Amino acid sequence: MQQIFAVAVAGALGCLCRYGANVACVRWFAAPLFYSTLAVNVVGAFLLGLVAGLPFMQHPVLATGAAVGFLGGLTTFSTFSLETLRLWELQSFAAAGLNIAANVVLALFAVKLGLMTAEWFSST
Known part of the structure; x- marks a missing residue:
């Protein structure tokens, strides 16, 4: 139950930070x-590296709240980045490359499919 609460609270905070970054980027920096999006993804990847690497962050509630909750609300790109790096470190270069290509290509395809589906629903 503690992990669920940690994910919910931290996830809300991550979402708010993502929104704040979007607002700041557009309003303050034009x-x-x-x-x-790029900044949030890179910062999220860095923070997930910290969560994965710091010993005190290994507590189940803290780790789940930070990684799944906060960083999941902020960006899931950080998880993709960590997983790809782990494959690379294991010298599974083909798997790392496939993971990169699959995530990028399939995500772009999914976005296009979602846009086309939304357009279809809007026109009917």
């Missing part, structure tokens, strides 16, 4: 939104 930058395109994709800069915010």
